[in-house]
Every structure is written in structure tokens, then in C-alpha cells.
Amino acid sequence: MEDLIFRHMETVRGITENLIKKFPEETADIVPEGFNNSIRWNLGHIAFIQEKLVFGLLGKESSLPEEYEEFFKAGSKPADWTDAPPSMSEIADELSKQKSRIRSFLESSMDVKFPEPFTNKAGIKLYTSGEAFLFSFFHEAMHIETIKLIYRKISSQ
Known part of the structure; x- marks a missing residue:
């Protein structure tokens, strides 16, 4: 079953990685009316x-550059950025590298329980590393659709 889950991660992330290639860099930071964030965000x-x-939910250190938290955490937005964000190619590289790190870390440990259940902003409780990992696919898909909507809005203007 784990192999199936990791193949699904590859599929979802592959969609994201292919999407990045479709957008010109000059569209990355446009925040169209009705949106709070950009494609880059x-x-x-x-x-x-x-x-x-x-x-993070297991208390492990992130391998992403430190500035990712300030730029991309929940509730952040490009309007608040005072420094230059990572380039689209840097983000693409991090997304690509993340797959193998996750696989290495989670192989044979999807049932590891969190010290305390994690409740997200929608009130969904996650109890294990596997649950959080599976939820991340849903989260990624939501943002893929938002990116498509932003690009459609930009393209129609």
C-alpha cells in the first residue's frame, strides 16, 4: 500500500511540476482582483x-530554506513581502527535491502517531504521519486549482 501512496505523491507532484513550466515568470506575482495570493505564493x-x-508535526527540522516560512506560511501574502521571494525555478527545485526526502523519511513509518493530534484550520484532526501526508495531496490539489484560476483571470485581462 505504501508504494501506491508514494506513486500517488509522484502523480500529484508531477501535475504541480508540469504546471510551473506553463507559467511565464512575469505572471508569477500578479494577484488578480478577488484573490489574496499569486501563483508564486x-x-x-x-x-x-x-x-x-x-x-514539522513530528518535530523534525525542515529542509526548505528558512525564508519559506515567512513568505509562504498560512495567512501570509505577497502584499506583505519586504524581500525578494524565491524564484519560480528555486521553488520548482524545492518541490522536486521534497519528493525523495519525504519517501525516505516516511517509508515504513506512516503509522507514527503525533505527540498530540493536529487540528487544521478546517477542524480536521490528523493523528498520524500517514494521515497528514495523505491530507497534503488534497491541500496541493486545492492550490493547483487556485493557480489555474489565477492564471485564467490574468490571461483574460
């Missing part, structure tokens, strides 16, 4: 939250 947020769900 959504992609960095995917990487940051998956890192938090897989490693």
Missing part, C-alpha cells in the same frame, strides 16, 4: 505546508 505554500505536515 501558491507554489511556495504547497512546498511549505507539505514540509510542515510531513516533517
Whole structure:
């Protein structure tokens, strides 16, 4: 079953990685009316939250650059950025590297329980590393759809 889950991670992340290639860099930071965030923010947020769900909830250190938290944590937005964010290619590289780190870390340990259940903003409780990892696919898919909507809005203007 674990192999199936990791193949699914590859599929979901492959969709994200292919999406990055479709967007010109000049569209990465546009925040269209009706949105709070940009394409770049959504992609960095995917990487940051998956890192938090897989490693952070078990008290493990993140391998992402430190600035990812400030740029891409929940509640952040490009309007608050005072420094230059990572480039699209840097984010793409982190998303790609994250897959093998996750697989190495979670292989044979999807049933590891958190010290305390984690409750996300939607009120969903996660009890194990596997549950959090599976939830991360849903989270990534939501942001993939948001990215598509942002790009569609930008393209129609």
C-alpha cells in the first residue's frame, strides 16, 4: 500500500511540476482582483505546508530554506513581502527535491502517531504521519486549482 501512496505523491507532484513550466515568470506575482495570493505564493505554500505536515508535526527540522516560512506560511501574502521571494525555478527545485526526502523519511513509518493530534484550520484532526501526508495531496490539489484560476483571470485581462 505504501508504494501506491508514494506513486500517488509522484502523480500529484508531477501535475504541480508540469504546471510551473506553463507559467511565464512575469505572471508569477500578479494577484488578480478577488484573490489574496499569486501563483508564486501558491507554489511556495504547497512546498511549505507539505514540509510542515510531513516533517514539522513530528518535530523534525525542515529542509526548505528558512525564508519559506515567512513568505509562504498560512495567512501570509505577497502584499506583505519586504524581500525578494524565491524564484519560480528555486521553488520548482524545492518541490522536486521534497519528493525523495519525504519517501525516505516516511517509508515504513506512516503509522507514527503525533505527540498530540493536529487540528487544521478546517477542524480536521490528523493523528498520524500517514494521515497528514495523505491530507497534503488534497491541500496541493486545492492550490493547483487556485493557480489555474489565477492564471485564467490574468490571461483574460
